[in-house]
Amino acid sequence: MSLPSHASVVVIGGGIMGCSTLYHLAQMGVSDAILLERNKLTSGTTWHSAAQVRALRHSQNLTRMIQYSVDLYSRLEQETGQSVGWIQKGSLSIATNPDRMTHIKRQEALAQAYGVRAQSVSAEEAKERWPLMNAEDVIGAVWSPDDGRVSPSDVCAALVKAAKGLGAKIFENTGVTGILTENGKVVGVETTQGTVMCDAIALCTGLWSREVGAMAGAEVPALACEHFYLLTKPIDGITGNTPTLSDHDNHLYIRDDSGGLLVGCFEPMGKPIKPGVLDESFEFGLLPEDWEHFEPMMMNALHRLPALETAEVKMLLNGPESFTPDGMFMLGETAETKGLFLGCGMNSVGLASGGGAGMNLAHCIVHGHTAYDLGEADAKRFAPVYNSLEHLMARAPEILGTHYEIAYPGRQLSTARGLRALPLEAEYKAAGAHFTQVYGWERPLYLGKTAEPRMTFGKPDWFENVKAEVMAAHEKAAVFDASPFGKIEVQGPDAEAFLQRTCASNMAKAPGSAIYTAVLNGRGTYESDITAHRIAGDHYRLFVGTNAIKRDFAWFKRHAEGFDVTLTDSTEDYAVLGLMGPESARIIAECGAPELNELGYFKVGPAHVADCHVRAVRMSYVGEAGWELTMKAEDASTVFAALTAAGAMPAGMFAQTSMRVEKGFAAMGHELDSDTSPVEAGLDMLVSKKKNFIGSEALAGRRKEAKRELMTVIIEDESAVPLGHEPVYAGGKIVGHTTTACFGYRVGKPIALAYVHMEDADGAAAEVNIAGTRFAARLQFACAFDPSGSRMKG
Structure with a gap:
């Protein structure tokens, strides 16, 4: 079979993502789609995957995506007659310390909100489900009965069989040597077997995605790391199939394999693989065993499974997996090159994600958007600086290790920091800033840090620092840095x-x-x-x-x-400083711009602050009166020095978030996404009803069916620590979930924003499930602080 001269869509890569994308393209009517594989199907990462399918993820739509994978894999078997090797024995996640217990209880609560079966069990019941386990240090566990695993090669065989039945074609031993573009759009693919012209490309090339993306001028920040699992020969006590045992405190996952054990790990710091090491000859390949690197994990495994002491080792498998700078895959069209769609950087969850991710990628190619919001996986989310090899070599190994970390609020990555400095970096360091990294920028979370904060699910070490910043903005004045916007x-x-x-x-x-x-x-x-x-x-x-x-x-x-x-x-040309609080009027006058006190709300005007030209806008993201001042980046230090000398206090992102939530202001990626319209978000009053704009017709239809669902939740117990993504109950039923949550310092209560689906919700009593404990709460459409907005309008 020879290559066609043209195909609507060319899928590059024959692993789980490529096979799934091809199948779904064909199912959506793209009958001339083709798949190109340099070697043989599944010969990159897919073939050696441990292939665990665990449904629960940190967001509703990611969970929904995995649930689709589960449904697809069972459906494929009926559709094609090809077994996919689905083994549904559930998963058991154990905890050996109180914080891990809190973590998995939060997961249990989340599972209930997302319709995934999960329940807490005692250490004794965990031991019953996994008799070979040493449970002496186990304090509890969560049992998820619907989780399972598949056979990677069988799943791909079923997808390919079904895709071929719908007209799609597959070409193995066909390497891509170039991607043709015109005016920033893909038009064709050059291969070892000839050239295929096309309208779109699905880049599903796993370990080699960064290099293949570069052929089309696109940035694809993904890097391979070594990934290890131990296989033993049959041992006593393993009969049939077992649940997957997750011992994340010891960085391990464990299950049966052919009568023996498979013991895998996501060690705290992985081993990166330089580009070029895995060349075109790496087909069904493995890397050398590295017992020295695996030894600490082996000691953990011996503690958890004493039977390993006498087990015969079959092999220590070392297979490469690709990781991204934030641990989430990349899906969708690239910013740089139109028609180039990414489905790669799967971060070791390719088999679990592949069915749903392939469907969403095909949907994106055919319809121009994913089937539901997957903003956290957007292919356009990374700053160019993240694509540097130096950054990826440092960051990818840490990302591998974060797979099994406890999801503490405020936890920060430690590698590849200092990529982009704010104009006021020196000032923030001098003020004891605790930084986070956003789009490469180092942004202050809070000021006045005297020691590294301990990680906790309780009242955080920075509570009083943030309170001081909020109260400065509320009672006097504070400066918030919006320069990275x-x-x-x-x-x-x-x-x-x-x-x-x-x-x-x-x-x-x-x-x-x-x-x-x-x-x-x-x-x-x-x-x-x-x-x-x-x-x-x-x-x-x-x-x-x-x-x-x-x-x-x-x-x-x-x-x-x-x-x-x-x-x-012009992002890097300008700095933006928000001067907010009741003393802002005095401060701005003392700094040389008294005329700004005459500026109307949501009006923009030029002025000079400390003899530096600024463009000021009277507005507030924190609910206190003030201005956002835009200036040349090189003037930021002068303006900041003048404002702080006159009495303004620098404030960080934690304070801003607290004040934003008190004001009920929705934020993109938290309350707003591509599944949500202004109607549900309560923002339809800001939409023009007199003009035609992109989406106006659809929005008019939405108004007939939808209603406002975004609410403020005020929790009565001041000791509660909501973090977001908690289920909200009313009348004994789950009626919604929180989005952003924090402590509201101006109202003296823990608060959250939440999407709530119930009649007569305004003023209703509710409960918020925080790690298994339900806290009494009140729902309201009005924001928690200053509902009239009189303070921020000055």
Whole structure:
């Protein structure tokens, strides 16, 4: 069979992601899709996968995606007659310390919210389910009966058989040597067997994705690491199949294998593999055994499974897996190259994710969006700096280790830090900042740190630091740094017409106006939410989320066709400092700009602060009166020094989040996503009803069916520590889940935002399940602090 001259979609890579994507493309009617595999199907990572399928993930849609995989794998067997080797024996996650117990109890609560069966069991019951386990140090466990595992090669064989039956074609021993592009769009693929012209490419190349993406000018930050599991010969006590035993405190997963044991690990720091080591000849390949590296994990395994002492080792398998800078796979169209879609960087959960991820990737190619929001896996979420080899070699090994870490609030990655410095980095370090990394930027979470904070699910070490920052903004004045927010200059004769089309609010306001607006897709749901400053008739400056600049810039650029506008990313040219609080008026006057006190709410005006030119907007993300001041990045230190000398206190992201939640302000990626419209988010009043814009028709239809669901939750017990993603109960039933949660210092209560699905919810009593304990709460549409907004309007 020879290569066709043209295919609508070319899938590159014959592992689980490629096979699943091809099958779903064919199922969606793309009957001429083809798959190219350099060697043989499953010969990269897929063949040696431990192939565990565990449904629960940290978000509802990721969980939904795995549940789809489970349904698909069982359906395929009926559809094709090809066994997929599905073994459903459940999974048992044990805890050996109180914090791990809290972690898995949070998972249990989450499972209930997401419709996944899971229940806490005692150490004694855990021992009954896994008799070979040493349970002396086990304090409890969570049992998930619906989890299981599959045979990787059998799943792929079934997907391929079904895809072929729908007209798709597969070409093995066909390596890709180049990707053809024209005007920033893919048009074809060069292979060892000839050239295929195409409309789209699904890049499912696993270990080699970074290099293949570079062929098309796209950044694909993924790097291979060594991944180990031990296989033993048959041992006494293993009969039939066992549940998967997860001993995450010891970095281990354990199950039966052919009468023996499979003992795998995600050790705290993995071993990276330099690009080039795994070349085109790496087919069904393994890396050398490394007993020295595995020894600490082996000691942990001997403690948990005494029977290992006398077991005969079959082999220590060392197979490469690819990891991304944040531990989440990449799915969707790239920012750099139109028509190039990523389905890679699976972070060792390829088999569990592959069915649902392949379906969503095919859906994205055919329909222009995933079947449901998968924003955390967006292919456009990484800053260019993350794609450097130096960064990946440092970061990927740590990401491997985070798989089994306790998900403490505020936990920070330690590798590859200091990639991008804010203009005020020196000032923040001098003020004792505790930093987090967002899109490469080092951003202060709080100031005044005297020691590294301990990780806990209880009251955090930074509680009083954040309280001081919030109260400074509430009683005096504070400075919040918004410099990392993305900034896009929209200039040209059609600037207004372009933004009227792409934004949901009325953008035709006079120069000197600021506008908060939703940016919607054709389905009437969120692509982004932004603030725009109209600087002149032909010039707007858009402010977008810190980690959304690549995504939003690409989105606006692709919708600019036919408009006489130019778009420029000016993010690094400007710093933005928010001066907020009742003493802001005095401070701004003392710093040389008393005229800003006459600036109206949501109005923009020029001024000079400490003799530096700024553009100020009267607005507030924290609910206190003040301005956001935009200035040249090189002027930030001078302006900051003047503001703080006059009495303003620097404040970090934790304080900002607390104040945002008190005000009920929704944020992209937390309360807003591509499954949500302004109707459900309670923001429809900010949408223009007088113009046509992208999504306006769909939104009009949504208004007839949907209603506001985003609410404020006030928890009565001041000692409760909600973190977000907790189930909300009313009348004994789960009615929703929290999104962002924190302590509200101005109201003196733990608070959260939550999506609640029930009638007469406003004012209703509820409960929030925090790690198995239900705390009494009150639901309300009004925000927790200053519902009238009088304070922030000055």
